Amino acid sequence: MRSWQRAEVPSLDALGHGTGERPSVHDVRRDGRAVIPAGGPDDRPTASMYTCGITPYDATHLGHAFTYLAFDTLTRVWLDAGIEVRTAMNSTDVDDPLLERAARDGVDWRELADRQQQLFRGDMEALRILPPDSWVAVTERIQPIAEAVQRMLDTGDAYTLPAEGAVDADGVDVLFDSAKRRQFPMGTGSRTGADEMLELTREFGGDPDRPGKRSPLDPLLWRAERPGEPAWDSPVGRGRPGWHVECTAIAMEELGAPFTVAAGGRDLRFPHQEMQGHHALALGAPMFSDVRLNAGLVAFEGEKMSKSLGNLVLVSRLLQEGARPAAVRLALLDHHWREDWEWFPEMLEAAEQRLDRWLAWSTMPDDDPSLAESIVPWLRVTLADDLHTPAALQAVDAFILRAPADEGSLAAIDALLGIDLRTVEPR
Incomplete structure (x- = not known):
């Protein structure tokens, strides 16, 4: 699937600043820090990351944007450290919530998904979030996903149950046996x-009370065709894939396994990311990923921002109301990527004012270039420390009071924070 246009990322190494540090980040599985990617200084550094993408309806709210900005920051820090980066992300363009929304609105589910994916592209491009190397719609990978389900049936890691209400009276749903021969107990990851x-x-x-399930936790791998639902022919019958196995199959096909980072919002830690890891083990991988990262959740009006609750602040709406994309980005960067926090409209105005100060600094003449001091080491230190973007913003705030703008500092703010002050429009 076509991704969005990639913003140019300046090379600080090419400007004479060398390369940055490999970041130390909080790994959910370890409940502690890990330097990623691991390896010695003489290794050719490479990193790969799979990010769980959107279900394309009600896109893009600030919770989405905060998650993808967190991992955009990681990608930028990796690039600055001279690391070769490969990224992939899915779009769950066929799923129960999407089908329910399409039915409610009286539109074709494919039309809804296409329209929302286009809106998401525009929002990500406006916020200068680097696109994944592979952005994959689930509907583009039905056969590889079905083949993964068949492999789990063949190895005894999956089983079937009668599919009540299926188009085919003999149709079956396929479920994952979550308790079978696992190296790690369920919940460990x-x-x-x-x-x-x-x-x-x-x-x-997950329907834990479904009759016939071997464990209440067993997730659906393949849903047999029901009347009025999209379905595809496959080795496991006509139907459509379950949620968790979609990401597992796409990530393994695009990146192999184990890859470096499995990334997503904290609300995905269980069952989604947990099941991804167990599916990968069942498919023969020694591990799904080296590290698992979970971004914090964004609340609004006292509740987690949620499609089901409808308490959404949409990026597109903020931009339509006149917010500068760089200010929206700054408002999100002002919160640590692992932090749960609540959005208040005043935060956007504070970010606009900060952007005004930075922009004024960037255009002031440098009377004595020989006195120029660079912000590069300040930003590198703060961001290598668990991607601490609030500290990085504070570093810029302090720096602009003591030193004139120079090429390296402007490039660093662009490369590491994604704010290109040379192209930001004044208010």
């Missing part, structure tokens, strides 16, 4: 206890 796993399975539509 997400640090989730038994009661919480059951609660989250129910919350995310």
Whole structure:
């Protein structure tokens, strides 16, 4: 699927600043820091990251944007460290919530998905979030996903149950056997206890009370065709894939396994990311990813920003109302990527004012270039420390009071924070 246009990222190395540090980030599985990618200084550094993408309706709210900005920051820090980066992301363009929204609005589900994916492209491009190397719609990978499900049936890692209400009276749904020969007990990867796993399975539509399930936690791998639902012919029958296996199959096809980072919002830690890891083990991978990262959640009006609640602040709406994209980006960067926080409209005005100060500094004449001091080391230190973007913004605030703008500093603010002050329009 066509991605969005990539913003140019200046090379600080080419400007004489060398390369930055490999970042140390908080890994969910370890519940502690990990330097990524691992390896010695003489290794040719490479990193790969799979990010769980949107279900394309009600795109793009600030919770989405905060998540993708967090991992955009990681990509930028990697690039500055001289690391070769490969990224992939999916779009869940066929799923129950999307079908329900399309039915509610009286539109074809494909039309809804296409329209929302186009809106998402525009929002990401406006915010200068670097596009994935591979942006893959689930509907583009139905056969590889179905083949992965068949492999799990063949190895005994999946089983079938009668598909009540299916078009074919003999149709079956395929479920994952979550308790079978796992190297790691269920919940290990997400640090989730038994009661919480059951609660989250129910919350995310896992139907723990379905008769015949071997474990209440067993997720759906393949749903047999039901009347009025999209379906595809496949080795496991006519139907469509379940949620978790889509990401597993796409990530492994695009990046191999293990890859460096599995990334997503904190609300995906269980069951989604946990099941991805167990599916990968069942498909023969030694591990799904080296590190698992979860971005914090954004609230509005006292509740987590959620499509189901409808308490959404949309990027496109903020831009239509006159917000500068760079100010929206700054407002999001002012929160640590692992932090849960609440959006207030005043935050945008504060970001606009900060952007005004930075912009005024960037255009002031440098009377004595010999006195120029660079912000490059300041930004590198703060961002290598668990991608601490609030500290990086504060570093810029302090720097512009003591030193004139220079080419290296302007390039660093662009390369590492994604704010190109040379192209930002004044208010």
